Amino acid sequence: MNDAVPLLSVPVAQLGATTISLGQAVFAAGLLFLILFALLLLALWRASRARAEAAEEAALRAREAEARMAELTKAQAELQGRMGTIAEVFGSRQAELTRAITERLDGMTARLGQSITEQTKSTHENLAKLQERLAVIDTAQNNIQALAGQVVQLQQILSNxxxxxxxxxxxxxxxxxxxxxxxxxxxxxxxxxxxxxxxxxxxxxxxxxxxxxxxxxxxxxxxxxxxxxxxxxxxxxxxxxxxxxxxxxxxxxxxxxxxxxxxxxxxxxxxxxxxxxxxxxxxxxxxxxxxxxxxxxxxxxxxxxxxxxxxxxxxxxxxxxxxxQAHLIQAEVAKLMQDVSRLDDRVRKLQAHFLQANKDIDLILTSADKVTKRGAKIEALELGAPSGAEAMPDGEEESPGIGTRSGTLRLRVVEE
Known part of the structure; x- marks a missing residue:
């Protein structure tokens, strides 16, 4: 062991001022190996994940393709149904169009026949009118010929x-x-x-x-x-x-x-x-x-x-x-002035009569006013008692009584 430790401390490389020993080199190599292994594992994991994602994406695309195919199948079925409906509609429309064209052709044929009949009738009428006008022209031509003869006669007259x-x-x-x-x-x-x-x-x-x-x-x-x-x-x-x-x-x-x-x-x-x-x-x-x-x-x-x-x-x-006729006009004007003068006199007399009548009417109105006032006073009369026992109110005096069969009529004069 003691021999091994010095062996690991044996320098194996020199990098500038730093001396790298064998142990350091072995540690660095092991560390590098671990790093490479980790990188390899990471690469393998990423590759497997990518394959999984690709498989999942392929499956998704397959499902989408199936869904689209189903939609296309459904659309195709609907299109076939619509095509059938359109074919039926076109068939009915074609029948209606054929019927309408037939009816229009029949109507046009009838109108054409009627128009030809009317045109023929109008042509006959125009020919009849033309014949009448030709007859009129023939008559006018005869008149012109007669007039030419008269002109010749006039020329003969003028020559004499x-x-x-x-x-x-x-x-x-x-x-x-x-x-x-x-x-x-x-x-x-x-x-x-x-x-x-x-x-x-x-x-x-x-x-x-x-x-x-x-x-x-x-x-x-x-x-x-x-x-x-x-x-x-x-x-x-x-x-x-x-x-x-x-x-x-x-x-x-x-x-x-x-x-x-x-x-x-x-x-x-x-x-x-x-x-x-x-x-x-x-x-x-x-x-x-x-x-x-x-x-x-x-x-x-x-x-x-x-x-x-x-x-x-x-x-x-x-x-x-x-x-x-001027003197006659003057005489008539003089008579007219006399009539106007007499009319003026009579109008003035009538005006005087109107003035007198207005004056008389004023006098009559005055008299009528007096009569009205006296009638108002007469309305204030009362029949008094025969014995004179009725007392007179203050401010009134008893007037002489008027003898009647039933008693004496007494007047009450109101002092104004």
Whole structure:
């Protein structure tokens, strides 16, 4: 033993200033072995624990997988049930859809048939109306043809000087007769020089009459139109215009010489043109004729201007009639003022009567008031005893008695 102890103390290594003995080295080796063994045990325990945890986790995962499989099986069964339900619903819906489509097709077929029937009926009605309108058009065409014949007749009338003058005369007479009262005009009157104008309008207040001539020379105007439509061209138109200008000048001169009589007719006469278009053409292309007529105191008038002039003359006649009736109006106004004066006097008398009646009523009210007061006093009367044994109250005195069959009526006068 003693030999062993020194053996353990034998130095075996030198680390710097520290000397490591054999015993220390053996102790360190044993300690290291224990540590390694402990680490090995710890590693084995951890490995076994890890395996246990892995096995437990695997078992848990297996249970979860079984649960999921069970859920999937259940979901699959539910899905199969739902698929069956959906298949049944789809089957019933498909049957309803088929039935609805069939009903709609039937309704559409019925409506289409009805629409075709109505359309056919409407087409027949439209064809009947079209036939009626065609009949109306045929009638209108016949009327147009008849009117064309009448226009031809009118053209023939206008081509004749006498009938054309009658046409212008009729238009002028219609305008004058529509605008003036009967007696204010005269057709085909005879003047002092023996001339007979187409119309003579009698002016009011003794003024000279107004002369209207309706015999406008339309031959030359028709010649101008015919020359414009012919192949002669400008030369034929110039010749026709020259002839028209000459005829109008002659007519203006004849009107001025025959119808302008001082003191008997107005110093201006009307030359009536029975067409607005001819009137406008004269003022546009024959200004010299208009000026010459103006200097000769002859006014060229169209139907519209003649109508306006007649309306002015009508206003003048109305004013003259009103002036003629002015004295009657004044007399009536004077009578009206007399009536008003008498009415004022009678109203004043009636007012005096009312005042007297009010005064009398006041007097009557006064009398009625007195009667009322006396009636109140009479209400205060009492029947007294015949022997006079009744005592009178203080403040009253006995009045003389009034003899009656039953006794004496005594009055009590109340002192006020």
């Amino acid at each position: 000087k006498q009938t054309r003058g009658a046409f212008g005369q009729s238009r002028m007479e219609a305008i004058v007769a529509d605008g003036l009262p009967h007696g204010a005009y005269e057709f085909q009157a005879t003047l002092s020089n023996g001339s007979r104008p187409d119309c003579l309008i009698r002016m009011p207040n003794g003024a000279p009459s107004l002369v209207i001539d309706a015999k406008f020379p339309l031959e030359a105007w028709n010649a101008i139109r015919a020359a414009s439509e012919s192949e002669g061209g400008m030369e034929a138109r110039r010749a026709a215009e020259s002839a028209f200008r000459r005829d109008v000048e002659v007519h203006i001169k004849a009107i001025a010489e025959k119808y302008l009589i001082p003191g008997e007719t107005q110093d201006t006469a009307f030359m009536f043109v029975p067409s607005e278009s001819i009137f406008a053409e004269i003022h546009e292309n024959f200004e010299a004729l208009v000026q010459k007529a103006h200097r000769a105191r002859v006014v060229i008038v169209s139907p519209s201007l003649l109508m306006l002039s007649i309306q002015v003359i009508q206003a003048v006649l109305k004013d003259a009639r009103m002036r003629e």
